[in-house]
Amino acid sequence: MLYKLVLVLLVCLSVENDALGQTAQERFFVQSGESINSVQIGTVLNQAPRLQAGAGKDAKPFLKSLLIPGWGQYSQGRKNQALLFFGLEVSFWGGMAGVQAYGKSLEGDYRAYAVSHADIDASGKTHDFYVNIGNYDNQSEYNAAQQISRDYEALYIGEEYYWQWDSDGNRETFDNLRVKSDLYKNSAIYFAGAIVINHLASAIDAARHSRIKDSLQAGVRVDASGNGMLTIIKGL
Secondary structure: OHHHHHHHHHHHHHHHHHHHHOOOEEEEEEEEEEEOOHHHHHHHHOOHHHHHHHOOOOOHHHHHHHHOOOHHHHHOOOHHHHHHHHHHHHHHHHHHHHHHHHHHHHHHHHHHHHHHHHOOOOOOOOHHHHHHHOOOOEHHHHHHHHHHOOOHHHOOOOHHHOOEOOOHHHHHHHHHHHHHHHHHHHOHHHHHHHHHHHHHHHHHHHHHHHOOOOEEEEEEEEOOOOEEEEEEEEEO
């Protein structure tokens, strides 16, 4: 949950900064000392393509950041934002690998512990088997409970399913290890979700930065003496 909140805050900050950047306007003034004629107006309007140069940018920054967070920002010259998104990406992948590795390590520990203290045959055993041996002292006790509940398909028949804990304390220690291992391995899903959100947030940020509102407005004001001013306004 903490990682989700952090990512939501980052997206909100990115959107806010981008919105503030788009409120500015560039104004270009041309004022003649003589009466404005069509030639003068045409000369100024020829500057319009320069204003439109940033508009209608392609989707490359979006696709780059969707593939590798921060790549699109780097191509836009926004190195701080690129470092932020790429740093989050590396952190999330590292976190996911770390919890999976630690969960696997604990899994090996609790299986070895069961072999030593419950005398199990660990070959070919499912995760459910380890859950069950953590809840019952031995095979007979477990099978009796399943017969009472009439869950006959869940019975463990055969010597390969034999176990007998040497003490309740060791059984509880085993079960705590098993639960801890499961928690770490299952927590990887949160890192995976954070990675997906980081890709989307980086891509959206790059796309919003690329999109420029290209609304050109031209106006001519002429005073009583025939002098005039042509103004071109471009909204960012």
